[in-house]
Amino acid sequence: MSTDPYHDSRGNKDVSVTNPKEESLIVAEPEGKAPTKPTPAKPKPAVANGDDAPFLVGRGMTGGYGRGADILHDCTIGVNKGEIAVIVGPNGAGKSTAMKAIFGMLNLHEGAVLIDNEDITGLSPQNRVAKGMAFVPQNHNIFTSLTVEENLEMGAFLRRDDISGTMEQVYQLFPILKDKRRQAAGELSGGQRQQVAVGRALMTQPKVLMLDEPTAGVSPIVMDELFDRIIEVARTGISILMVEQNARQALAIADKGYVLVQGRNRFTDTGEALLADPEVRKSFLGG
């Protein structure tokens, strides 16, 4: 990249990604902190809208980056198994922040993150990967100097078993990557890079795939194509949590939609219902 000749910025400069301390400043200790007991003997208090506890949920999250002001205020985001949940909202609503909070990239003062009824609020992002979460950042989400195949291999770095099957699945999902597997990922087009990024995340065989604006900066045609692929991924039983700028298209494929405003849940419903809601349409979807 010519704008960055010395490659000073490696990665997205998100210091929080590392979060090495594995601490989060939870003031209110959530009850039932039994990480090794996945038995749903004591059903978790239901989420805001009263359905079964979702597979992955960030409940009542309040917090911000470092010592800065809180960005999220009692925000609840969840996704069921094999479903697609989409977070939409105006600029600066804390959409990406909410997702990063679920992934452990910022410290929460209040609230908890649960996966499969297991409390993971205190885990570092890396350890959440081991719990079956995969995250595709918005920027710098591929290894540009590595080949496509090496990108996928690195995605599966934690796995010690044979990864060729998973790699074949990724190639089936994104056939273009198979043709370009020996090419440096940085030489690919924007849409293809996103495919590499999603493919890399899928290599861990995650249970939840989290996408931060996967369609940012790609053409509408590529966007449709990507959404199709995302639906395909969800059909294999992987839950998808996605932040999207293109609210209308995203809600159209969403099982569940969250409209955030200033770090708070404003509307939460099925994607269809949100699209039909006149207030949501007027305020967030441009009529």
Next chain:
Amino acid sequence: MVDILNALVVLANFVLVPALAYGSQLALGALGITLIYGILRFSNFAHGDTMAFGTMIVILATWWMQKAGVSIAPLPTALLALPIGIAVTAIVVLLTDRAVYRFYRKVKAAPIIFVMASLGVMFIMNGLVRFIIGPKEQTFADGARFIITARDFKHMTGLHEGMAIKLSQGITLITAVIVVAALFWFLNRTRTGKSMRAFSDNEDLALLSGINPERVVLIIWIIVAALATIAGTLYGLDKSYKPFTYFQLLLPMFAAAIVGGLGNPLGAIAGGFVISFSEVSVTYAFKRVVTYLVPDSWAPDGLVQLLSTDYKFAVSFSILILVLLFRPTGIFKGQSL
């Protein structure tokens, strides 16, 4: 026709062969610098003195072996002592990392702070080496001196000019090829090597993929210690060992790494040869070559030398400045590793 051959032989004897050997030594040194830059993102000013330290250990081990009567003649004993040198240097370098650099990594210090810290490490290494082995020149080369002497060459070819190939030059070239091949195999074919390239490319994403940064750092220091020791020993065998010379090597080595593109191993090798060939050919007196090539009446009176050998550092310095002015990312576009 014979004159042209003679001219070529003179050129090969005084420019090609020495520059090839010197270039390999620089390339190995520059590789160490570029790898540290690629992984740890700072310019390691202590690299020259790490080389001096590693070579010192090799020399001490060589002397000990010579005393004990161990020999692999006609090859120099130093080759046998190399693993010891690498092991000790690796330990010292890792301890340095523990004591100095790890702290700055933890607080995510700016690159310039790392550079300054490495400067301090350089002074300490500098003093340590002088304290142990002294500032004077040391000889440790044994075994055969030449692969082909000038006289044998003349005898064989019947040419007027001779070409000598020193054993140390041959060893340098072969070792460099083996080391570079092994390094590239490691970086491009093994899981660990790929993870290091991934780490160099995008640290955050590497962390998200579960790559352990401390392991990457550990391995890179071991590789760098090995490269530094090998480069230093080859240089010492080929020329001579003097701690100050190794400190001075820092300039051409950095020039080589930057010319090739910092962080790019392939570039470091190319850069090493660019620097060595320019340094040798700019400071070589071409009088004899020219005399063979032109009619007698055109024979030059002067030495046909662009710069005195005293100015050889000016060559790498000028190249460095030209590259930084016109192509700051280097020949190979300082892509990350």
